[in-house]
Amino acid sequence: MLDMASNQKYPMNRIFTSLVVLSFALSIVSCAYHVEDELYPPDVCDTINVTYSGTIAGIIMTQCFDCHDAQALESGIPLEGYTNLKSMVDANRLIGALRHLNGFSPMPKDRGFLPECEILQIEKWVANGAPNN
Numbered sequence: 001m002l003d004m005a006s007n008q009k010y011p012m013n014r015i016f017t018s019l020v021v022l023s024f025a026l027s028i029v030s031c032a033y034h035v036e037d038e039l040y041p042p043d044v045c046d047t048i049n050v051t052y053s054g055t056i057a058g059i060i061m062t063q064c065f066d067c068h069d070a071q072a073l074e075s076g077i078p079l080e081g082y083t084n085l086k087s088m089v090d091a092n093r094l095i096g097a098l099r100h101l102n103g104f105s106p107m108p109k110d111r112g113f114l115p116e117c118e119i120l121q122i123e124k125w126v127a128n129g130a131p132n133n
């Protein structure tokens, strides 16, 4: 008899414990969600106000100059300055390299992809005719 009574109590305890654990987990998940929202606002990528001097030159300097500055000792392909970069655009080598397309050398070399936003900004600039603005 005693055994049966404690057996009946067990399921209730389990359900209660499960609910506590579940609500705790949910509160952590919702917390993480809000923090992520603040860290990565969904519309942070500006592909409207893209200019060579304000957007593109900075990306190329930060991500590519290790191998593509004016000397271009690592690659033999200087991308420093508007004229150098524009010649790669005109040769149709830039976007294919950044998108790692077949027939292109994937860039930045051995470093995976650029952040998607930076690729989108470069694509927008090229689509605009790669102006020197």
Ligand code: HEC
Pocket (backbone or CB within 6 Å): 060, 063, 064, 065, 066, 067, 068, 074, 075, 077, 079, 088, 093, 094, 097, 098, 103, 104, 105, 106, 107, 108, 109, 110, 111, 114
């Ligand atoms: C670690 C060195 C390194 C970095 C960083 C790097 N490149 Fe290169 N890049 C090279 C080398 C070396 C080549 C010559 C081709 C090869 O060996 O893959 C090259 C070739 C290229 C080419 C010609 C590709 C083709 O298929 O014709 C383009 C365009 C290019 N790089 C753009 C970039 C851009 C844009 C960045 C920055 C986002 C970048 N690279 C970062 C080393 C690098």
